Amino acid sequence: MQFSIQPQISDCASLEAFFEQWNVGKQDLIITNEYVLSPHLKGRPTPCDMIYQEQYGSGEPYEEMVDAMFDAAAGKQYDRIIAIGGGTVIDIAKLFVFNEDLRCERIFAEGAKLKRNRKLIAIPTTCGTGSEVTCISIVEFKKKNTKLGLAIPALYADEAVLIPSLLQTIPYEVFATSSIDALIHSVESFVSPKANPFTQAIGRESIERILTGYQALAKNEKKKLPEDMTSFLIASTMGGIAFGNAGCAAVHALSYPLGGNYHVPHGKANYLVFQAVFAAYKKLGADLSQLEIALASALGCDKSAAWTELFSLLEKVLPNQTLSQLGADAAKCAEMARSVVENQQRLLINNPVPLDEEQIRQIYLNCL
Numbered sequence: 001m002q003f004s005i006q007p008q009i010s011d012c013a014s015l016e017a018f019f020e021q022w023n024v025g026k027q028d029l030i031i032t033n034e035y036v037l038s039p040h041l042k043g044r045p046t047p048c049d050m051i052y053q054e055q056y057g058s059g060e061p062y063e064e065m066v067d068a069m070f071d072a073a074a075g076k077q078y079d080r081i082i083a084i085g086g087g088t089v090i091d092i093a094k095l096f097v098f099n100e101d102l103r104c105e106r107i108f109a110e111g112a113k114l115k116r117n118r119k120l121i122a123i124p125t126t127c128g129t130g131s132e133v134t135c136i137s138i139v140e141f142k143k144k145n146t147k148l149g150l151a152i153p154a155l156y157a158d159e160a161v162l163i164p165s166l167l168q169t170i171p172y173e174v175f176a177t178s179s180i181d182a183l184i185h186s187v188e189s190f191v192s193p194k195a196n197p198f199t200q201a202i203g204r205e206s207i208e209r210i211l212t213g214y215q216a217l218a219k220n221e222k223k224k225l226p227e228d229m230t231s232f233l234i235a236s237t238m239g240g241i242a243f244g245n246a247g248c249a250a251v252h253a254l255s256y257p258l259g260g261n262y263h264v265p266h267g268k269a270n271y272l273v274f275q276a277v278f279a280a281y282k283k284l285g286a287d288l289s290q291l292e293i294a295l296a297s298a299l300g301c302d303k304s305a306a307w308t309e310l311f312s313l314l315e316k317v318l319p320n321q322t323l324s325q326l327g328a329d330a331a332k333c334a335e336m337a338r339s340v341v342e343n344q345q346r347l348l349i350n351n352p353v354p355l356d357e358e359q360i361r362q363i364y365l366n367c368l
Contacts, residue, residue: 001196002196002245003196003198003199003245004245005133005241006133006135006156006157006244007122007132007133007156007157007158007159007160008158008159008160009133009159009160009161009162009237010159010160010161010162011161011162011163011164012161012162012163013163013165014040014163014165015037015040015041015084015163015165015166016040016044018123018161018163019047022121022161024047024048024082025047025048026047026048026049027048027078027079027080028047028048028049028078028079028080028081028082029048029049029050029051029073029076029078029080029081029082029096030046030048030049030050030051030082030083030084031050031051031053031069031081031082031083031084031085031089031092031093031096032050032051032052032053032083032084032085032089033052033053033054033085033089034052034054034055035054036084036085036086036089036125036166036169037050037084039169040165040166040169048082049076049078051069051072051073053065053069053085053088053089053092056068056069056072059088059263060087060088060138060140060147060259060263060265060266061088061091061092061137061138061139061140062139062140062141062142063104063105063139063140063141063142064142065092066092066095066104066139067103067104069092069096070095070096070101070102070103070104073096074101078118079118079119080118080119080120080121081093081096081097081118081119081120081121082120082121082123083120083121083122083123083132083157084123084125084166085123085124085125085126086124086125086126086128086129086174086178087126087128087129087131087138087178087181087266089125090122090124090129090131090132090157091129091131091136091137091138091139092137093120093122094120094122094131094135094137094155094157095107095137095139095155096118096120097116097117097118097119097120097154097155098114098115098116098117098154099114099115099117102114104139105141107150108139108141108148108150111150111152111154111155112152112154114154116154119158120156120157120158120159121157121158121159121160121161122157122159122160122161123160123161123162123163123166124160124162124166124233124236124237125166125167125170126167126170126174126175126178126236127167127175127178127179127182127229127232127233127235127236128177128178128179128180128181128182128236128267129178129181129182129236129240129266130182130185130236130237130238130239130240130241130243130244131240132157132160132162132237132240133157133160133237133240133241133244134151134155134156134240134243134244135151135152135153135154135155135156135244136149136150136151136155136244137149137150137155138256138266140259140260142260144260144339144343145257145260145261145339146256146257146260146339146343146344147256147259147260148256148343149346149347151346160237162233162234162237164228164229164230164233167225167229167232167233168225168229170225172223172224172225173318174265175225175232176267176317176318177265177266177267177268177271177318178236178267179210179213179214179232179235179236179267179317180267180268180270180271180274180314180317180318181266181267181270181271182206182210182232182235182236182239182240183206183207183210183211183239184248184251184252184267184270184271184274185203185206185239185240185242185243185248186202186203186204186206186207186210186235186238186239186242186243187203187207187278187291187295188243188247188248188249188250188251188252188350189203189239189242189243189245189246189247189248189350190203190204190207190242190246190290190291190294191249191281191286191288191291191352192243192246192247192248192249192350192352193349193350193352194245194246194247194350195246196245196246198245199241199242199245199246200242200290202238202241202242203238203239203242203246204294205235205238206235206236206238206239206242207294207295207298208294208297208298209231209232209234209235209238210232210235211295211298211299211310211313212231212298213226213231213232213235214313214314214316214317215299215313217316217317218313218316218317246350247347247349247350248347248350249347249348249350249351249352250273250277250280250347250348250351250355250360250363251270251273251274251277251278252270252344252347253340253344253347253348254273254277254336254340254360254363254364255269255270255272255273256269256339256340256343256344257335257336257339257340258272258273258323258326258336260339261328261332261336262326262327262328264326268321271314271318271320272320272321272322272323272326272367273363273364273367275307275311275320276363276364276366276367277363278307279366280355280359280362280363280366281351281352281353284353284355284359285353286352286353287352288352289303292306292307293306295307295309295310296309299313322367322368323364323367323368324368328364328368329368330365330368332364333361333364333365333368334361336364337357337358337360337361337364338357340357340360341356341357341360
């Protein structure tokens with residue numbers, strides 16, 4: 001059994017307090033989104049250089065976007081990289097711990113051999129990816145029509161700083177898809193062959209926090225964000241710790257071709273295949289009993305009704321889509337299944353039962 005928690009985790013009352021307490025200055029580079037940061041700056045100047053991700057491309061990280069951001073930082077001798085944003089920003093910022101003259105393709109090919117030159121502070125502004133506490137960076141390589149993950153110790157942040165007030169301005173759908181992503185992190189890691197009592201305890205607490213929050217949210221027909229996002233933010237970080245140790249599996253593996261082909265947000269792509277993947281696990285005889293007990297406890301229902309109650313609740317938080325609505329068909333399902341087998345073995349080894357290409361194709365077909 002192996003378990004570790006990296007990086008150091010702190011909290012802070014506000015962005016302004018963070019700038020002061022962490023002595024942010026000219027030696028630092030902030031990577032963020034202007035629409036995320038501006039409401040919290042309230043017209044005040046920033047204390048250091050900034051790179052706004054949206055100036056270099058839209059959507060989630062892809063190779064050309066990351067390389068253009070490297071160019072923007074070329075020649076600067078920064079001591080610290082400060083990521084303030086969601087999974088896109090944090091995943092990109094992790095790649096800045098190396099020399100800025102590198103390229104994304106080389107980092108993904110040689111990452112384990114590269115020397116780390118800078119410290120990294122990660123400040124999440126969504127409650128989903130858990131990227132602030134993982135050593136994983138996900139980037140889309142358009143030539144492959146999929147996303148690839150790099151998981152090496154050098155990508156751990158030195159510090160993760162939780163500032164719940166930064167979540168108060170996110171759109172409802174971003175909140176919903178990101179928190180569903182966090183839930184899936186905890187659920188997948190719970191049944192991973194690498195799971196242990198520590199990851200399962202943290203994952204169960206994450207599941208309970210998210211589902212309790214969803215139950216309160218489902219009673220509010222106006223779909224307003226909770227006034228206090230602290231519990232969701234903590235749950236997301238806990239999910240990151242759980243899957244950072246035990247791994248994610250087929251839900252994430254099948255979601256990456258969806259992101260690569262249809263450019264849907266990562267959490268939404270996971271949600272699209274979540275139910276079908278776990279239905280396949282059940283059909284193939286995976287022992288999900290302990291997870292079902294945890295879900296039933298959080299949902300206040302009988303173990304036999306856990307899955308029905310879970311997906312009914314998720315539908316109230318955010319109505320799901322079908323792959324047909326994205327434009328997928330049977331031929332595309334077969335193509336994506338091949339891509340999963342070829343490119344996502346890092347994730348598939350964490351399945352509670354093995355899935356072959358035909359079984360993966362069938363899961364996609366069940367989502368049409």
